[in-house]
Amino acid sequence: MWDPTQYTRFRDERKRPFFELLSRVEVDAPTQVADLGCGTGDLTRVLAERWPGAVVCGVDSSVEMVEEARRRPSPEGVRFEVGDLAGWEPPAPLEVLVSNAALHWVPDHAALMGRLVAKLAPSAVLAFQVPANFEAASHRLVDEVRRLPRFAPKLGAGRARPVETLERYESLLAGLGMTVDAWETTYLHLLPGEDAVLQWLLGTTLRPVLAALGAEEGRAFVEELGPRLRQAYPAHARGTPFLFTRRFVVARRGN
Numbered sequence: 165m166w167d168p169t170q171y172t173r174f175r176d177e178r179k180r181p182f183f184e185l186l187s188r189v190e191v192d193a194p195t196q197v198a199d200l201g202c203g204t205g206d207l208t209r210v211l212a213e214r215w216p217g218a219v220v221c222g223v224d225s226s227v228e229m230v231e232e233a234r235r236r237p238s239p240e241g242v243r244f245e246v247g248d249l250a251g252w253e254p255p256a257p258l259e260v261l262v263s264n265a266a267l268h269w270v271p272d273h274a275a276l277m278g279r280l281v282a283k284l285a286p287s288a289v290l291a292f293q294v295p296a297n298f299e300a301a302s303h304r305l306v307d308e309v310r311r312l313p314r315f316a317p318k319l320g321a322g323r324a325r326p327v328e329t330l331e332r333y334e335s336l337l338a339g340l341g342m343t344v345d346a347w348e349t350t351y352l353h354l355l356p357g358e359d360a361v362l363q364w365l366l367g368t369t370l371r372p373v374l375a376a377l378g379a380e381e382g383r384a385f386v387e388e389l390g391p392r393l394r395q396a397y398p399a400h401a402r403g404t405p406f407l408f409t410r411r412f413v414v415a416r417r418g419n
């Protein structure tokens with residue numbers, strides 16, 4: 165379902181939040197670090213550079229992403245596994261658990277937080293970033309096309325939006341004995357290229373939609389969506405302005 169080339173098309177816009185997340189993680193010399201939903205592993209390798217003494221495990225449920233991650237050169241201590249982040253069990257308790265732009269694919273964040281905290285060593289840090297852009301025109305338009313009679317029978321009611329509010333993350337994690345630093349940032353991306361918002365969505369949101377539709381219906385879906393997006397997001401000489409909100413949580417076990 166995932167396409168590493170399409171996903172990395174907007175690499176700079178997609179990796180900036182990871183660095184902003186990581187800048188708030190204060191851990192000196194962890195030995196066990198994991199990156200859940202690691203994709204092509206570029207950011208997993210950044211974790212290994214930051215903590216050279218650590219075993220850093222990148223986990224992703226997409227075979228294509230993990231194969232690509234393994235193909236690229238990695239520092240010592242990095243390994244990649246195919247696995248579901250909801251069920252994956254580390255070989256030893258983790259001192260740092262990072263997840264960038266992946267947890268929103270897993271439903272029921274109340275239960276998920278419990279499962280993630282259970283993987284942590286004492287004083288460990290859980291740090292994640294999730295998109296919170298579900299009310300944006302881009303998502304509304306994807307939903308509008310999903311509901312067209314041609315596509316609705318195959319696509320159903322649509323994906324639940326499992327991202328919680330900052331207050332809810334704080335209270336869920338505080339209830340699990342964590343001290344929480346949480347914030348939200350809205351980026352104004354100026355996306356390069358033609359049909360830039362469509363290209364952005366083809367890297368993420370549209371993956372399951374197109375996988376469910378198959379090649380021919382998928383093309384028809386994109387033909388319906390493209391003009392709607394062009395109208396909602398006019399391109400300028402400087403790029404296509406695209407507002408994108410993300411939520412960040414850094415939680416430490418204990419006080």
Ligand SMILES: C[S@@+](CC[C@H](N)C(=O)[O-])C[C@H]1O[C@@H](n2cnc3c(N)ncnc32)[C@H](O)[C@@H]1O
Pocket residue numbers: 166178182200201202203204207223224225226229247248249250263264265266269270368
């Ligand atoms: C938007 S990409 C983010 C990749 C990487 N963290 C980054 O920031 O470049 C989301 C990744 O989450 C993975 N993913 C989605 N659901 C998952 C699950 N249940 N378990 C593990 N990985 C999952 C996808 O395969 C994809 O590689």
